[in-house]
Amino acid sequence: MRGVDVLSTAFKNAFRSRLRTSLTVLAIFIGAFTLSLTNGLGTGINQYIDDTVASVGVDDVMTVTKASEEEPTDGPAEYDPNQIAADGAPGATATALTDDDIDTIAGIDGVESVEPSKSVMVDYVRHDDGTRYQLSVAEFVPGMRIELVSGEQVDLDASDPELVLPESYVEPLDLGSAADAVGQTVVLAVTDATGEQVTTEATVVGVAEPGVLTMGGAVPNDVLAAELYDLQTTGAPEAETTRYAEASVSFDTSGGATQTEALQDRLADAGFTGSTLEDQLGTITAVIDGIVLVLNGFAVIALVAAGIGIVNTLFMAVQERTREVGLMKAMGLSSGRVFSLFSIEAVVIGLVGSALGVLGAVGAGQLVNGVSGDLLADLPGLTLIAFDPVGVATVVLGVMAIAFLAGTLPALRAARQDPISSLRYE
Amino acid sequence: MSPRVGHVITSGNTREAADVVSPLLSVSNLHKTYGSGPSAFEALKGLDLDIAEGESIAIIGKSGSGKSTLMHLLALLDRPTSGSIMLDGTDTSRLSAKQLNQTRNSAFGFVFQQFFLNAQASVLDNVTLPLKIAGVGRRERTAQGIAALAQLEIDDKAGNRANDLSGGQKQRVVIARALINQPRVIFADEPTGNLDTATGAVVEDILFDLNRRRGINLVVVTHDEELASRCDRRIYIRDGLIAAREAVAA
Incomplete structure (x- = not known):
């Protein structure tokens, strides 16, 4: 029998018992649909993160912290006077960087410049004696580019205090439209170390779109950040003012990933941990990948169940066609061809189910993206469920492989049938 | 001993119908x-x-005599x-499984008591x-399928589903299927067992x-x-051995 005849016969055979095949296809459809959707979710979110990193374009800055000297233990941790609260889970601490540390980092080969990041707690922001609003100040990374609604990025070298304000503050602060807000002056208040509240003024140079990086906070320029930090630390003991949670290190990126890694190694040798923005986002990506993997696991369980459905369907088909198989073998069809006929039939069922499942998932993805565009308006540019051709092809081919495996058992039984007893089978 | 004519036409070739000099099938012990x-x-105890x-x-033989096994x-x-x-x-014991398959496919045709037609497929698909x-x-x-069906005068049913045919028509389809590969031997296992007398007689006529x-x-x-009496020779099988041989009295 020719290969093309084997294919077309298997294809026809798959749909001889339409209801039975349809039900099996439906089971595979559900598995493939779920798998495509969870895959699409991972692809969509990771794509968004990648795009965000790309638009920021800060690939020549790494955040350096002091490596924890002690391994975490089960018992209570020993008090370390140099420990300060760090970003992350409540209670997480990091060993503070001192001015000496900053000098050490600056001396490490490959470090172009180092800037300790000065974290600032702003009490409120106010415009024209209006209502006072809480405001967080985003961590400023040199070279960072923020998606703006209007205005421009903060000027690094400007001598006047400037800031980029999130779009959500424009209306409450009574600044008019986003375009009107640019150029206006707002008042920022901080509490200094003596407990006194002091204020300073800054010019709004830009209005930011909501995004992952700014996290809804204002972005100051260096002058403003330094001014706020000075105000905040007024009256504090010197030891307090020269302790930083982290520092930003600029480095040359022309050396590529290996050079970056070498620099990280040198930092590690000196007792510091350097992580690029990509590293930090890589953690997020890894977490998302992990979640997607778990979701995929469930989808694969559904597919395995569907595979057992294929086994069942084909066993019934083999049973039904016992005499037909016997006749074909009597007419000289080889056992290998009989095996091919049934295993390809299984693959056809898998192909139809997974193709429909992927198509259904793409359709459902469009719907979800339409709805999520409204629900997740804070994350512009996010395509919640995205499909890449490789992922889609992997799902379809994977399902076909599962179907083939499921088909081997019944196909082997058919291939081993003895023509004489098959012809006598009632 | 054979009443046949000297020359027979098979697949367009002229073949010399030799007498028993070199038998087509020879079975020993x-x-x-x-x-x-x-x-x-x-089932068989040393049959020649x-x-x-x-x-x-x-x-010919009772059920359990070994005739089907033979x-x-x-x-x-x-x-x-x-x-x-x-x-x-x-x-034939030296032939590989593949060669056996090829031999059955090219040299033999099969007609069984049951039709073994694929009910949903077309008559043409069944025949080919x-x-x-x-x-x-x-x-x-x-092309060959239509020709085979035409020989049995049912080529007008080529596009029908096999299930829609009468018993006699189905057996004609089965014979057409047995004929299509220009076989040298047709094995018929109770070919008329499932047919009424009149239809059975027509099918017999076709075969002979x-x-x-x-x-x-x-x-x-x-x-x-x-049916047996219309054959050139009759072999009676009993308990795995040939009980009697009868040649037709010309």
Whole structure:
């Protein structure tokens, strides 16, 4: 029998018992649909993160912290006077960087410049004696580019205090439209170390779109950040003012990933941990990948169940066609061809189910993206469920492989049938 | 001894119908045992038989006599426990599974008591199944299928589903299917068992006509004496051995 005849016969055979095949296809459809959707979710979110990193374009800055000297233990941790609260889970601490540390980092080969990041707690922001609003100040990374609604990025070298304000503050602060807000002056208040509240003024140079990086906070320029930090630390003991949670290190990126890694190694040798923005986002990506993997696991369980459905369907088909198989073998069809006929039939069922499942998932993805565009308006540019051709092809081919495996058992039984007893089978 | 004409036409070639000089199928000391140990059943106990080219032969016996076993061995559907089956002077025990498949596909046609038609497929698809197995292309299959159906005067049913035919029509389709690969032997296992007398007679006429005009060997397994009496020779099988041989009285 020719290969093309084997294919077309298997294809026809798959749909001889339409209801039975349809039900099996439906089971595979559900598995493939779920798998495509969870895959699409991972692809969509990771794509968004990648795009965000790309638009920021800060690939020549790494955040350096002091490596924890002690391994975490089960018992209570020993008090370390140099420990300060760090970003992350409540209670997480990091060993503070001192001015000496900053000098050490600056001396490490490959470090172009180092800037300790000065974290600032702003009490409120106010415009024209209006209502006072809480405001967080985003961590400023040199070279960072923020998606703006209007205005421009903060000027690094400007001598006047400037800031980029999130779009959500424009209306409450009574600044008019986003375009009107640019150029206006707002008042920022901080509490200094003596407990006194002091204020300073800054010019709004830009209005930011909501995004992952700014996290809804204002972005100051260096002058403003330094001014706020000075105000905040007024009256504090010197030891307090020269302790930083982290520092930003600029480095040359022309050396590529290996050079970056070498620099990280040198930092590690000196007792510091350097992580690029990509590293930090890589953690997020890894977490998302992990979640997607778990979701995929469930989808694969559904597919395995569907595979057992294929086994069942084909066993019934083999049973039904016992005499037909016997006749074909009597007419000289080889056992290998009989095996091919049934295993390809299984693959056809898998192909139809997974193709429909992927198509259904793409359709459902469009719907979800339409709805999520409204629900997740804070994350512009996010395509919640995205499909890449490789992922889609992997799902379809994977399902076909599962179907083939499921088909081997019944196909082997058919291939081993003895023509004489098959012809006598009632 | 044969009443046949000197020359027979097969697949367009002229073939010399030799007398028993070199038999088409030659069986000697054939044994077939099913199972083993105390439960073993010896279906054939050392059977000898020659079938000449162009001959029609009836194998007659009660159920359990071994007649079906003999037919299956002759049709190379099964291998004997011992003894030899020579086809055209070739010892078939030396043939590989692939060669056996090819031999059955190209040299044999099968007509069973049950039709074994694929009910949902078209008549044409059913008839061309042996060619499909042989690896013949679709166009060639269709042409030969229509020709085979035309021989049995049911080519107008080519597009019908096999299920929609009457019993007699179905058996004609089965014969067309057995004929399509231009076989040298047609094995018929109770070919009229499922048909009424009138239809059965028509099917018999078709089979014997093929035997006479095209020199196709007929090996008929039956317990219908009337059908058996139309064959050149009758072999009576009892308890795994030939009980009697009868040649037709010209």
